[in-house]
Amino acid sequence: MSDPFLQVRDLKVHFPVRTGGLFVGQYSPLKAVDGVTFDLNPGETLGVVGESGCGKSTLGRAVLQLVGATDGVVSWLGTDLTSLNKKELIAARENLQIVFQDPLASLDPRMTAGDIIAEPLRNYRPTLTKADRRKMVEDMMERVGLLPRMINRYPHEFSGGQCQRIGIARAMILRPRLVICDEPVSALDVSIQAQVVNLLMDLQRDFGLALLFISHDLAIVRHISHRVLVLYLGKVMELADKAALYATPRHPYTQALLSAVPIPDPTKERNKDRVLLTGDLPSPLDPPSGCVFRTRCPRASSVCAETTPMLESAGEGQAVACHHWRD
Amino acid sequence: MSDAPMNEGRPPRANLSVPHADALDKAADVEGRSLWQDAFRRLQANRAAMISAIVLIVMAFVCFVGPVLVPWSYEEIDWDILEAAPPNFDTGHYLGTDSLGRDLLARILQGGQVSFLVGILATSVALVIGVTVGATAGFMGGRVDQVLMRFVDVMYAVPLMFFIIILMVVFGRNFYLMFLAIGFVEWLTMSRIVRGQTLTLKNKEFIEAARASGGSTISIIARHIIPNVLGVVIVYVTLTIPQVILLESFLSFLGLGVQPPMTSWGALIAEGAQEMEITPRTLVLPAVCLSTTLFCFNFLGDGLRDALDPKDR
Numbered sequence: 001m002s003d004p005f006l007q008v009r010d011l012k013v014h015f016p017v018r019t020g021g022l023f024v025g026q027y028s029p030l031k032a033v034d035g036v037t038f039d040l041n042p043g044e045t046l047g048v049v050g051e052s053g054c055g056k057s058t059l060g061r062a063v064l065q066l067v068g069a070t071d072g073v074v075s076w077l078g079t080d081l082t083s084l085n086k087k088e089l090i091a092a093r094e095n096l097q098i099v100f101q102d103p104l105a106s107l108d109p110r111m112t113a114g115d116i117i118a119e120p121l122r123n124y125r126p127t128l129t130k131a132d133r134r135k136m137v138e139d140m141m142e143r144v145g146l147l148p149r150m151i152n153r154y155p156h157e158f159s160g161g162q163c164q165r166i167g168i169a170r171a172m173i174l175r176p177r178l179v180i181c182d183e184p185v186s187a188l189d190v191s192i193q194a195q196v197v198n199l200l201m202d203l204q205r206d207f208g209l210a211l212l213f214i215s216h217d218l219a220i221v222r223h224i225s226h227r228v229l230v231l232y233l234g235k236v237m238e239l240a241d242k243a244a245l246y247a248t249p250r251h252p253y254t255q256a257l258l259s260a261v262p263i264p265d266p267t268k269e270r271n272k273d274r275v276l277l278t279g280d281l282p283s284p285l286d287p288p289s290g291c292v293f294r295t296r297c298p299r300a301s302s303v304c305a306e307t308t309p310m311l312e313s314a315g316e317g318q319a320v321a322c323h324h325w326r327d
Numbered sequence: 328m329s330d331a332p333m334n335e336g337r338p339p340r341a342n343l344s345v346p347h348a349d350a351l352d353k354a355a356d357v358e359g360r361s362l363w364q365d366a367f368r369r370l371q372a373n374r375a376a377m378i379s380a381i382v383l384i385v386m387a388f389v390c391f392v393g394p395v396l397v398p399w400s401y402e403e404i405d406w407d408i409l410e411a412a413p414p415n416f417d418t419g420h421y422l423g424t425d426s427l428g429r430d431l432l433a434r435i436l437q438g439g440q441v442s443f444l445v446g447i448l449a450t451s452v453a454l455v456i457g458v459t460v461g462a463t464a465g466f467m468g469g470r471v472d473q474v475l476m477r478f479v480d481v482m483y484a485v486p487l488m489f490f491i492i493i494l495m496v497v498f499g500r501n502f503y504l505m506f507l508a509i510g511f512v513e514w515l516t517m518s519r520i521v522r523g524q525t526l527t528l529k530n531k532e533f534i535e536a537a538r539a540s541g542g543s544t545i546s547i548i549a550r551h552i553i554p555n556v557l558g559v560v561i562v563y564v565t566l567t568i569p570q571v572i573l574l575e576s577f578l579s580f581l582g583l584g585v586q587p588p589m590t591s592w593g594a595l596i597a598e599g600a601q602e603m604e605i606t607p608r609t610l611v612l613p614a615v616c617l618s619t620t621l622f623c624f625n626f627l628g629d630g631l632r633d634a635l636d637p638k639d640r
Contacts (some may be wrong), residue, residue, distance in 0.1 A: 066535055090541050098539045106532040109362055110554040119550075123541035154361050170540060 005210060006040040006063070006178060011072035013055070013062045013234075017285060031284050032058040034234035035072070037311070042177065045204065045211040047225030047242070049218060049257065053281055055234040056214045057101070060180040063212065064096050065089055076178075094124050097171035099200075101183040103163035107155040114151035117141065117169045124174055136173065144169045144199060161192035165199070172203055178210045185220060193217075197224055218261050222246055227317070230254050233284055233292040236311055240318035250320040252297050291323065299324045366558070369634040376630020379623035386620060390439030397421075399430035401437035402588035413608075425609055426602055434590050435613055441591035442620065445506060445575040446568040452510025453571075454564060457517025462556070464518070465525025466548065476522070479515050487512050495583055505584060509571050520563055524556045558635040565628035569621040576617060592617040 014029035033055040040046050048056050061067045063074055065081050074081045081092060097120075100106035107116050117137045121128060128136075138148035144165045155163055164184060171179050181200065185193040197220055204211055215221050221228055228245045230238040230253065238251040249255045256275040263269045277296045282288055288295050294304035303323050314320045370376055398419035399405065405418065408428040414421055422432040464475040494508045528534060528551070537547050576593025578584040585591050590598075592613045599610030 061535075064539055066538060086543075090543065093539060093541055096539075098536070100532045100536060102532055106536045108533045108537070108551050108555070111550075112361070119537065119542070120540035123546070156362070167536070170536070 005042050005077065006212075007073070007075040008036060008038050008040075008063065009073040009075070011036045011059070011062055011074060012070045013058050013067055014070040019285070028285055029070075031234050031287060033062060034287075036229075036231070036234070036236055038229055038236070038239060040178070040210050040212060042210055043204070043208050044227070045213055045225045047221035047228040048212065048214045048231060049216060049221050049228060050231035051216065051257075051281060053284070054231045055284075056216075056231055057182050058234075059231065060098065060182045060212060060214050064093065064098055064180060066098070090123075094120075094174055095177045096180070097174065097176040097178075098180040098182060099164070099167050099171050099184045102187050103160050103167055104155055106167050107163055109155055112152050112154055113141070113146070113158070113166050116155070116166055117173055120170060120174050137169075140169045140173050143203075144172070145195075160188050161196065164188060164192075164196055168196070168199065168203070172207065175207055176209065178212065180212045180214070182214050183216070184213075186215065186217065193220065200224065218257060230257070233281065233287055235292055236321060237293065238318070238320045238322075239311065240314075240320075241316075244316065244318045248315075248318075250314045250318060250325040251293075251322050252299050252324070253293050291321075293322075299327060362558075366631075366634040370630055373630040373633065375626045376634075379626040379630070382619065383623045383627065386439065386616070386623075387443050390436050390443060393436045394433060394440075397430065397433045397436065399433045401429065401433040401590065403430065403433075404428045405430070422612060423606075423608060425598060426606075429588075431609065431612065434595060435592070435616060438590045438592045438595050438613060439616060439620075441585055441589065442572045442575060442593075442617070445509065445591070446572045446624075448506040449509040449513065449571045449575075450564055450567045452507060453513035453517050453567060454560070456510070457514035458521050458556070458560060460514070461518035461521025461523075462525050462548065462552065465522040466529060466544075466552065468526075468529075472522075475518075479518055482512075482515055491578065492583065500583070500586055502585060502589070505575065505578065509574055509578075512574075513567055513571060517560070517563060517567070520559060521556055524559050525552060528552055528555055562628055562632040562635060565624055565631055569624040569628075572617070572621065572624075 011033055012031070012035055013033040014031050016027040017030045018025040019028045020026045036055075036059060038046065048059060050056050058067060062069050063081075065074070065084075069082045072082070076092060076096065079092065081089065084092060107113075111119075114134065114137050117140060118133050121133050121136060125133075134151070138151060141148045141151065146162060146165050146169065150158075150162075155166070158166065164187075168184070184200070185196050188196060200211065200213075201224055203209060211224070213221065213224055222242060225242050227239065227241050229236060230245075230251065232253050237253045238245065238249070240250075245254065246258065249258050252275065256277050259273065259275045263272060275298065279296050282292070282295055288305070290306050291297070291300070291304040291309050294300040297304065301324070307323075309321045309323050311319045311321045314325055394401070405420070405424060405428045408418070408420075408424050410424070410426060410428060414423045420430050420432070422430075422435070425431055425434065460475055460479070464472040490512065491508045494504065498504050534547060534551055537551055542550070572592075575584055575591060576596065579591045579593035580597040582597075585594060587594075595613035596610060596617065599606075599608075599613060603610040
């Protein structure tokens with residue numbers, strides 16, 4: 001905990017969505033990410049969880065400035081990424097990389113594995129000779145568990161797990177300091193998931209990376225993260241150390257999420273207390289007033305509709321945004 | 328391919344000590360096959376497309392090299408005949424002469440040159456304009472896209488014949504102007520296709536990945552967009568060439584195309600049509616050449632489309 005490494009302050013990403021108008025469109029903002037604040041320390045993994053459409057991926061992309069932030073600050077080693085121009089941003093991205101959800105879609109089908117992995121090198125180390133570049137690519141392929149002799153293969157000749165390894169190799173080749181993992185394992189089957197997650201953890205240990213690990217799989221997040229951020233409709237519900245969050249979830253939404261994880265024991269599974277949520281995620285075009293979760297919250301009261309709960313400390317390393325967390 | 332050997336985190340190369348290891352290594356060292364190579368293999372398996380390609384190459388070769396070997400030139404009038412004579416090997420008119428006594432074979436070959444040239448040059452014009460406009464509109468999006476596409480809409484609405492006739496009237500009947508005129512008409516659909524492709528590509532994750540790995544807009548277009556658009560464009564090009572040849576034939580048929588004594592297949596057909604009751608040969612021969620070429624281009628285009636269809640991956 002020394003210098004600020006990555007600081008995200010009140011980050012907002014709103015997309016204009018056309019909601020009417022015949023010739024001149026009427027646009028309303030879709031609040032994909034609405035006021036998210038967190039810090040990330042060097043070498044740390046922050047898990048980001050939430051259901052589909054809650055803004056997890058948008059948050060990851062906004063940190064990298066792949067989508068522009070509407071408001072707020074993304075401060076990387078003290079520089080605000082949102083204020084940089086195109087050139088400065090490209091320079092800053094050398095230390096910021098991303099691994100995507102769909103392994104095959106994130107690889108250019110017309111390029112060989114070697115060319116794909118070497119692409120960041122070509123952009124950031126144009127002085128490297130061909131042989132050096134090849135050597136680095138082969139080393140990296142070996143590091144992520146790919147055979148270096150597959151360097152001339154094309155993405156469609158690899159399995160999903162291998163494609164994801166190529167994606168990871170591409171993200172790691174510059175030895176970045178922060179890697180955003182946007183659901184890197186959700187497209188893989190379970191046995192491969194474990195391998196890829198373990199690979200990420202190995203790489204994190206060896207290279208001292210910080211990870212922003214986006215996922216909807218609570219078990220994996222528990223395995224890989226140091227701290228966990230729970231998002232709902234673009235807002236932070238709870239931010240806590242892993243142990244605290246899984247042991248004593250404070251926010252009703254976190255409790256509901258955790259109780260939905262099946263226990264691999266039929267007797268326990270049948271008898272456990274479930275916090276059932278009714279209804280669907282409200283439209284982010286027209287979020288509920290006050291606390292965005294109140295429409296589905298079992299503990300909602302009149303105060304929830306009136307004032308938006310702030311993220312407040314709820315014990316050691318745990319912060320929660322709920323009026324009723326003490327109940 | 329199994330995932331198993333990769334999961335140990337190191338290649339088995341170091342672990343293998345069996346004598347076959349070298350052979351095994353060599354066998355596995357095979358180069359990967361790119362999508363282009365895959366597509367080419369599929370194309371090779373398509374007999375109709377391959378035959379068409381060969382026929383086209385032979386025809387183009389004959390059209391451009393043949394005139395050297397034919398004893399008569401296309402504009403030379405055989406003053407001993409001066410009428411449509413039947414084929415005669417003694418005089419060197421292997422396919423006979425047309426109504427003015429010019430050698431029909433030489434004229435068909437020369438017409439073929441014009442038709443192939445029009446097909447290729449006009450399509451190139453369409454290709455360059457279409458890809459540039461389409462990729463710009465697709466990639467930039469927003470207002471640029473709107474303006475360019477509305478312009479294309481307007482161009483679509485202009486009657487094609489009217490446009491070409493006005494061009495011919497204003498600039499005179501110039502051989503090369505015709506290529507330009509046809510190209511200017513044909514680029515519209517090309518730009519739409521390229522724009523659509525660019526739009527779908529633009530939001531693919533690998534474009535985002537390229538941006539995250541530090542690519543500038545230009546390098547992304549050059550390295551990722553263009554190679555991925557190319558497949559569709561090539562198919563469309565092979566299907567545009569016959570359209571263009573047909574359009575040129577039509578223009579020549581109407582008398583707006585090439586200037587006599589130069590000719591093209593369309594012009595030959597027009598001349599032949601006037602005498603088809605007396606000498607059907609003068610109509611049938613160029614018509615056969617034209618239809619064969621069109622057929623071949625269409626078959627080749629079809630074959631390419633099947634071979635390059637990304638869903639077949």
